[in-house]
Amino acid sequence: MQPYILVMEDEDALSTLLQYNLEKEGYDVAVAADGEEGLVQIDERLPDLVLLDWMLPKVSGIEVCRRIRGRAETRNLPIIMLTARGEETDRVRGLDTGADDYMTKPFAMTELTARIRAVLRRIRPGLADDRITHGDILIDRVSHRVRRAGQEVHLGPTEFRLLDHFMQHPGRVFSREQLLDAVWGSDVYVEARTVDVHVGRLRKALNVGDGPNPIRTVRSAGYSLDLGA
16 A cells, blocks of 8 residues: 655645655655645645645744644654754654654754654654665565566676665665675675676676666766666
């Protein structure tokens, strides 16, 4: 079952961006442009988590949070507050009002999705599939499974960790030394050429069907995950 997230955000560009990225992560997403509409949507269908903007029109985010916490049926609804207000007193006020977490704009989508997973793990562990999606590749950290274009991909433990690292930083080029530190650890001595072997195995495993080669070799620099290559 897809976790259902309600995004309460009045900035159209940001709400569209949030909806797009969260749906790509596998969530069912609805959007409300003001606090009043958001409360109505909560009454109609109880979400699994709310992303709540502080400065909402009609009913402010702080007031929405108070109302959610004041009703028995929504008292335990997870809330992550989004706001441009970064002062410590504002963060404390948001958390004291009942928010489970607090993010200051602008923020990275990778951090937001990590925080969503963390809140769901803590409050509703049954919904907390720890998954990352990039293009047609999906990696599930909980079950240690990988799928590409709907087909299961069988990886060894090192290739799984390597793909996990690439998936967290799509498009970024990593040298062999950086990959050794990130995947094998800085305390383990492994020859740099070992990276080439495991990247080759990962490539072979991921090259299913007619999809593009996802691992790009950047001459004299290293490797990156790039489905547009």
